[in-house]
Structure formats: C-alpha cells, structure tokens
Amino acid sequence: MTTQPPILYSFRRCPYAIRARLAIASSGQSVALREVVLKDKPAAMLQASPKATVPVLVLPDRVIDESRDIMRWALRQSDPHNWLCADDPDQLWQSEGLIQENDAVFKQHLDRYKYFERYPGHSQDYYRQQCEVTLGRLEQQLQQSAFLTGEHCCLADIAIFPFIRQFAHVDRTWFYSAPYPGLQRWLDYHLTSPLFLSVMKKYPRWEEGNAIIRFPK
Incomplete structure (x- = not known):
C-alpha cells in the first residue's frame, strides 16, 4: 500500500512559501505540492487552514500553517547542511x-x-x-x-x-x-x-483531481 505524502499548498513567488520549500528540499522530505492561485484559493486549502495564507503543510496528524514551523518540521526530520546549528x-x-x-x-x-x-x-x-x-x-x-x-x-x-x-x-x-x-x-x-533554482520551477495550478506532483522530484 502506497503511503500518501504530506500535502504542501504553495505559491511560487511568495517569500514565505519559498523558504518552506527550501527547507523541505534541503531535508530531502517528499511532499505533494499543490500550487495555488492566491486570488482563487482552493476550498481544500481553506478547510485545512482558515488563515488562508501559504504555505500550508497538511500532515497525517496535524496542519502546520506557519512557514517557520514548516522549516523546523522539515529540518528536524533531516538537516544535512546543519541549518539548525545543532552544535551552536x-x-x-x-x-x-x-x-x-x-x-x-x-x-x-x-x-x-x-x-x-x-x-x-x-x-x-x-x-x-x-x-x-x-x-x-x-x-x-x-x-x-x-x-x-x-x-x-x-x-x-x-x-x-x-x-x-x-x-x-x-x-x-x-x-x-x-x-x-x-x-x-x-x-x-x-x-x-x-x-x-530547483525550488523555483514552475508548476501548473492545482485543482481537485489533479495527479500528485511530488516535491522535490
């Protein structure tokens, strides 16, 4: 049985979303990327996070909708570049x-x-x-x-x-x-x-029923 990855609602140019994607990509975690249009946010994202801002990370047991917390979540799974400065x-x-x-x-x-x-x-x-x-x-x-x-x-x-x-x-x-x-x-x-450069690739707008886009690829 294939395990579904966490879902990340994102917007390519948003600085909050960029830093979340950077941390996720650095950590090597895999998420299902859902690129949204901020003027027409999907109902699934609003249901997950009434804050209605990106990024939003939907995990099996909780939702994280603060970019700094998403960064920390990813880097606590794996921090190969020591961005969390564990030794200092x-x-x-x-x-x-x-x-x-x-x-x-x-x-x-x-x-x-x-x-x-x-x-x-x-x-x-x-x-x-x-x-x-x-x-x-x-x-x-x-x-x-x-x-x-x-x-x-x-x-x-x-x-x-x-x-x-x-x-x-x-x-x-x-x-x-x-x-x-x-x-x-x-x-x-x-x-x-x-x-x-890898986290700034363009992706199509997500809509219900679209195929999963795994990030990072």
Missing part, C-alpha cells in the same frame, strides 16, 4: 532573533515599499528608508562574516533571503548601486544556488 545554540538563538525582526518589522515596511500606492501616507522613498534600518544591520553582519550569524549558512540566511530578494526586485538598479556590498554578494550567492 548561540548561533541558533541569534538566528531566531534575526528571523523575528524580518517577519515582524522588515516585512511590514517591505509591503509598503513594494505596494506604496496602497499606502499614500508616505512616499515610496520613505518606506524604502524604513527597510534600510534592517538592511543596514544585515550589511554590518555580512561585512564581518560570509553569512548572517557566522561563516556557516544557517536558518536565518534561508528564512530571510526570499524577503531580501523581493526587496531587491522592486528596484534592482537602486539596490545594486546602494552601499550594501555584503548584502549584494550574499543575495547573489543564494540566487544562483542550485537549491534555490
């Missing part, structure tokens, strides 16, 4: 702090920078300057080490990278001319990594 609790603690700032502070300013027309209270430049508070902190760290918490890629790098990617894509000319050489190098490293 201080590095993991620092990593968690950086992720918290990204999710609670930077993402809010990033949304306003990217979609500034929806937030007429300030200019796009103003919202970018708010983002730069976090960018400056990351740059300071990347001037001292190859990755955000040291010389080893860890959970923070993988969790934050998709959001810096999104920020850079708003105005690539500005980003690559800004005084963030460490951040630019770090971003380019992740953008060209085989793992990232």
Whole structure:
C-alpha cells in the first residue's frame, strides 16, 4: 500500500512559501505540492487552514500553517547542511532573533515599499528608508562574516533571503548601486544556488483531481 505524502499548498513567488520549500528540499522530505492561485484559493486549502495564507503543510496528524514551523518540521526530520546549528545554540538563538525582526518589522515596511500606492501616507522613498534600518544591520553582519550569524549558512540566511530578494526586485538598479556590498554578494550567492533554482520551477495550478506532483522530484 502506497503511503500518501504530506500535502504542501504553495505559491511560487511568495517569500514565505519559498523558504518552506527550501527547507523541505534541503531535508530531502517528499511532499505533494499543490500550487495555488492566491486570488482563487482552493476550498481544500481553506478547510485545512482558515488563515488562508501559504504555505500550508497538511500532515497525517496535524496542519502546520506557519512557514517557520514548516522549516523546523522539515529540518528536524533531516538537516544535512546543519541549518539548525545543532552544535551552536548561540548561533541558533541569534538566528531566531534575526528571523523575528524580518517577519515582524522588515516585512511590514517591505509591503509598503513594494505596494506604496496602497499606502499614500508616505512616499515610496520613505518606506524604502524604513527597510534600510534592517538592511543596514544585515550589511554590518555580512561585512564581518560570509553569512548572517557566522561563516556557516544557517536558518536565518534561508528564512530571510526570499524577503531580501523581493526587496531587491522592486528596484534592482537602486539596490545594486546602494552601499550594501555584503548584502549584494550574499543575495547573489543564494540566487544562483542550485537549491534555490530547483525550488523555483514552475508548476501548473492545482485543482481537485489533479495527479500528485511530488516535491522535490
């Protein structure tokens, strides 16, 4: 009898979904990928998670609908690249702090920078300057080490990278001319990594009755 894999509802460009897919792919876990359209979310996903945001991981015994928790679930099964820094609790603690700032502070300013027309209270430049508070902190760290918490890629790098990617894509000319050489190098490293390229493949929209798409293949 074939065991059905966990189901992952995802959206290709969503930074939260990207980091979940990166962790799943790194861990070697196999899931049934269901690519959704955010403007027309499938009923099965909404039933599994009324939050109605991606990613959503449906396991036999529970549903995980926070991207950070999906990352941890996958890496606790297998962490071949030691992203959880099992041998360095201080590095993991620092990593968690950086992720918290990204999710609670930077993402809010990033949304306003990217979609500034929806937030007429300030200019796009103003919202970018708010983002730069976090960018400056990351740059300071990347001037001292190859990755955000040291010389080893860890959970923070993988969790934050998709959001810096999104920020850079708003105005690539500005980003690559800004005084963030460490951040630019770090971003380019992740953008060209085989793992990232593998999780950004395009898949058709999932609909009820479709064949299972196993991820990673």
